Amino acid sequence: MARIAVVAGDGIGPEVVAQARKVLDAVLPDVQATEYDLGAARWHRTGEVLPDSVLTELAGHDAILLGAVGDPTVPPGVLERGLLLKLRFAFDQYVNLRPSRLWPGVAGPLGNVKPGEVDLVVVREGTEGLYAGAGGSLHRDTPAEVATEESLNTRHGVERVIRDAFARASRRERRKVTLVHKTNVLTHAGSLWARTFDAVAAEHPDIETEYQHVDAAAMFLVTQPQRYDVVVTDNLFGDILTDIAAAVTGGIGLAASGCINPEGAYPSMFEPVHGSAPDIAGQGIADPVAAVLSAALLLEQLGHSESAARVNAAVAAELASRVPGVTLRTEEVGDRLAAHAVA
Amino acid sequence: MARIAVVAGDGIGPEVVAQARKVLDAVLPDVQATEYDLGAARWHRTGEVLPDSVLTELAGHDAILLGAVGDPTVPPGVLERGLLLKLRFAFDQYVNLRPSRLWPGVAGPLGNVKPGEVDLVVVREGTEGLYAGAGGSLHRDTPAEVATEESLNTRHGVERVIRDAFARASRRERRKVTLVHKTNVLTHAGSLWARTFDAVAAEHPDIETEYQHVDAAAMFLVTQPQRYDVVVTDNLFGDILTDIAAAVTGGIGLAASGCINPEGAYPSMFEPVHGSAPDIAGQGIADPVAAVLSAALLLEQLGHSESAARVNAAVAAELASRVPGVTLRTEEVGDRLAAHAVA
Ligand SMILES: CC(C)[C@H](C(=O)O)[C@@H](O)C(=O)O
Numbered sequence A, B: 001m002a003r004i005a006v007v008a009g010d011g012i013g014p015e016v017v018a019q020a021r022k023v024l025d026a027v028l029p030d031v032q033a034t035e036y037d038l039g040a041a042r043w044h045r046t047g048e049v050l051p052d053s054v055l056t057e058l059a060g061h062d063a064i065l066l067g068a069v070g071d072p073t074v075p076p077g078v079l080e081r082g083l084l085l086k087l088r089f090a091f092d093q094y095v096n097l098r099p100s101r102l103w104p105g106v107a108g109p110l111g112n113v114k115p116g117e118v119d120l121v122v123v124r125e126g127t128e129g130l131y132a133g134a135g136g137s138l139h140r141d142t143p144a145e146v147a148t149e150e151s152l153n154t155r156h157g158v159e160r161v162i163r164d165a166f167a168r169a170s171r172r173e174r175r176k177v178t179l180v181h182k183t184n185v186l187t188h189a190g191s192l193w194a195r196t197f198d199a200v201a202a203e204h205p206d207i208e209t210e211y212q213h214v215d216a217a218a219m220f221l222v223t224q225p226q227r228y229d230v231v232v233t234d235n236l237f238g239d240i241l242t243d244i245a246a247a248v249t250g251g252i253g254l255a256a257s258g259c260i261n262p263e264g265a266y267p268s269m270f271e272p273v274h275g276s277a278p279d280i281a282g283q284g285i286a287d288p289v290a291a292v293l294s295a296a297l298l299l300e301q302l303g304h305s306e307s308a309a310r311v312n313a314a315v316a317a318e319l320a321s322r323v324p325g326v327t328l329r330t331e332e333v334g335d336r337l338a339a340h341a342v343a
């Protein structure tokens, strides 16, 4: 039995999560889902972001499926720091996994890249760096104001995510890992990342490695996304690079992510990269593919590789059959995907 | 008379700088150029990066024209921190100006973007943020190692670069400024940037404004680069975004930059965004356009707007006339540009 906590959230969150659940129910016989009401709506109603009791309950699940939280009227940081990052940190989800594929049938924005040619995964560190919340300010709202943000990096945190990246690469066909950082400017953290990378690489002589500065990687993701297999990088760089990777493979409507605690000491969390998209919420036209692909990552993490593969195959068929210009209906896509995944 | 310090540097640096000087000599009658030997070659030979005496001499010039410095055998940070960033900080070059245009004749990588449609300028902060060099490490090379990098942001530093961005927008046709930051995670620095932006915006009711998170901006630079006019952002975000902007407008072979001290208290510095490209150095095939466009920014900064416009027109003609597949010769391109700029 898989005990899944479902945080549908705001905007299109509930619409796409409903489809992901349809697909999960189709491929796994014994999903026990519990819904948690978290996000902008709850915050507006009650002022609560993530009560401790809810955090404790969430910890008792095998995985969390999240739609999207937020709306433009919530002040920046409230839900990000109080809910999303809180969960990533509390559940030690140090592997933020973001695969990008240019699926056959999807028209990407790059003229010279053909479907099937891009198949990369970014292993983004999820519990350190500039996301640590180590910042502050003095003399606020005066001409003397100073504000700081500190990037905290530990050998412990860096090594474990790099090890995860190499482990993933060794299970993939191309067996290549690219480290992305900015060692020429961020010399202290950069050196820690580079030395740790080299040490782990030495244990994997069969895996090809390369290093790129983050600015160069941002450029190459646009000009030659085909060159990447596994990319490992820090929390903030990973945030930016994965949106570029999503953009060149057809947009965040298709981008899945997993916030993973590989040891399973805590539940991992799976969510589409897209946000709550208030502009199209309630119209039934959001693309549920990113949520469904996130559910596939969830299945993979819980050991149901075969079910995950069937969901991915359903998505591949769905995308290959899309006719440009035809508006999709969220529900119908979910129905098709669920049907295909069990066929 | 314009006193220009020339740092040709390493690799293709001298090759492209020679063309930029040709063009400068053609449009300005009285350029007095002094060459400074700085970069990887000098470091290998003497161990010196930037002697104090050279820094003092550079300060006596009206502007600095730089080619590219570095080679793969110099440890990361030596030339970046010791030379490039040292100059940006010592000369208070707080406006790092990086225009991107998709020039007619240039085939960008984006299928749905036509030449002429992209014309943006990133105003990247140049003297603060994560580039401040405020980091350190403890327990190096042990399992307990921790490394930090601190982003330092002052109202002083943030306000002056935002003011510069609005001033530039008010001289452009579309009159729009986009602030890019990550206010939802970097809440302290983000709040300083956002409040300062709003305060300056209130003084410019005629200028359209928008805010985007850096991950969203990275994505939109790929999917809709046409939407940007002036983008203002911090030092690290600007580093990454300008490489994306370069990628979508034909590559860093065409990307110019100026490290500007707008008040003229210190010399400003102009350099192509590309590096020393050791792989093609010495072959006479480097594209000098980025260096020549950097020279145009230099002319603009020194008040020679008309000459700058002529150089830009020469570049436009050059790019429009290029035949795909024909290898360009650095010297010949320089000759053509110089001839066209005076015609
Ligand atoms: C919402 C925000 C905190 C988050 C992040 O920056 O990690 C988002 O951009 C993402 O990529 O998941």
Ligand SMILES: CC(C)[C@H](C(=O)O)[C@@H](O)C(=O)O
Pocket: A184, A185, A215, B080, B081, B084, B085, B239, B273
């Ligand atoms: C070489 C490096 C220090 C520099 C930077 O990061 O600013 C470069 O990438 C640039 O963009 O000018």
